[in-house]
Amino acid sequence: DTGVSQDPRHKITKRGQNVTFRCDPISEHNRLYWYRQTLGQGPEFLTYFQNEAQLEKSRLLSDRFSAERPKGSFSTLEIQRTEQGDSAMYLCASGRADTQYFGPGTRLTVL
């Protein structure tokens, strides 16, 4: 399978803990995106990388959130001091042009 992969698929954590998610894009894609989706809503944009450069960040991405894409390959999204409101599906997408192809998502539950 050559699609976007995300790890882990599910994460349960306690409030106040730090969590990190990984995304492996489709290999020839230089653009990588993170979105967050809550129940009954469409995905909301968090941040965008072109190669290793983080070019855009949403105001949704508070100081507790940080994303990296070292060497323009895989990306990580870290949430520090998790809160119950962080519970959501975190989606990664990649692309070469305008179209974005999504991974299966990481479902985060903060207890």
Next chain:
Amino acid sequence: EDQVTQSPEALRLQEGESSSLNCSYTVSGLRGLFWYRQDPGKGPEFLFTLYSAGEEKEKERLKATLTKKESFLHITAPKPEDSATYLCAVQVTGTASKLTFGTGTRLQVTL
């Protein structure tokens, strides 16, 4: 502010009963309009990209059309396997990155 509104929120069809889903948008300038299908617990699956008014795209039982203010996803003779949430998203000129999504239409096709 860019806005995407989808209607209806939910739609129940019998197998073979054709219908249309609506996506209306208000943006400063449209770069592209995207349709995705999302199954429960999974990431969105890309269906179509439309760039200009009058453009149409087809795939199996689905056909997407675009005007200056809205897009339609026509479903012809649907089957139960077409049951999913259909998401519409816009990409705005000058921001070759994020997609702004609607909240989706939940489609259920029964025998």
